[in-house]
Amino acid sequence: MALPVGPLVSGTSTRPSRIALHGRYISLVPLQSSHAVGNFKHLGGEENGHSWTHMFGGPYLDTEEWQGTIDTWSASTDPLYFTVLSGPESDPSSEPAGLMTYMSIFPDHRRIEIGSIILGKVLQQTRGATEAFYLILKHAFEDLNYLRVEWKANNLNKPSLKAAERLGFVFEGVFRKHMIIKGRRRDTAWFSITDEEWPLVKQGLEAWLSEDNFDEQGKQRKGLKEIRHSFEKSSS
Numbered sequence: 001m002a003l004p005v006g007p008l009v010s011g012t013s014t015r016p017s018r019i020a021l022h023g024r025y026i027s028l029v030p031l032q033s034s035h036a037v038g039n040f041k042h043l044g045g046e047e048n049g050h051s052w053t054h055m056f057g058g059p060y061l062d063t064e065e066w067q068g069t070i071d072t073w074s075a076s077t078d079p080l081y082f083t084v085l086s087g088p089e090s091d092p093s094s095e096p097a098g099l100m101t102y103m104s105i106f107p108d109h110r111r112i113e114i115g116s117i118i119l120g121k122v123l124q125q126t127r128g129a130t131e132a133f134y135l136i137l138k139h140a141f142e143d144l145n146y147l148r149v150e151w152k153a154n155n156l157n158k159p160s161l162k163a164a165e166r167l168g169f170v171f172e173g174v175f176r177k178h179m180i181i182k183g184r185r186r187d188t189a190w191f192s193i194t195d196e197e198w199p200l201v202k203q204g205l206e207a208w209l210s211e212d213n214f215d216e217q218g219k220q221r222k223g224l225k226e227i228r229h230s231f232e233k234s235s236s
């Protein structure tokens with residue numbers, strides 16, 4: 001008797017390269033050593049130390065240590081680091097204000113993770129931040145042709161878990177005692193979006209980012225989950 005096997009998979013995925021991703025409100029650009037000063041302003045020092053609680057490294061209190069770290073990260077290919085600018089690259093006032101990466105990159109298995117995400121206060125809970133996630137997801141699915149994009153987070157990092165759910169990632173479970181980070185045990189929550197799910201997630205993100213979804217004061221008219229759920233109902 002033949003044993004069951006999974007469906008055959010056609011196509012290939014491409015390893016991401018150092019290219020910029022541009023949106024209406026934000027740009028993601030390959031991390032460079034020259035971004036250290038701007039990023040330290042938004043991510044470094046004691047005032048931002050709490051932001052590194054659930055990150056693999058940090059906090060970074062010393063500018064010399066930070067510069068060395070940025071030099072190392074800018075040369076890495078997995079993780080592949082992007083600087084999140086505070087606005088479009090075409091805007092002279094835009095400055096480095098956050099970081100995110102592609103990591104755990106497996107083109108042969110056509111899966112990739114977005115992680116090591118840290119955003120300065122100027123980006124948090126903004127249209128630009130949501131657009132940054134839209135850009136990096138769209139690039140992974142539509143340009144690089146991945147079948148699965150992952151999001152992993154410390155299970156105690158409730159803002160990260162909430163962000164994953166808001167963006168449309170599906171919770172898959174918790175890897176218990178998965179890592180030891182900074183001497184402490186980490187249980188890791190796993191999330192993903194697959195290529196079949198991406199069109200609906202994309203539709204929701206684009207509708208949320210639309211100018212029509214914001215009033216004259218810049219306040220959203222509908223939340224992202226609300227918009228996505230309305231599309232889910234209309235397609236069922």
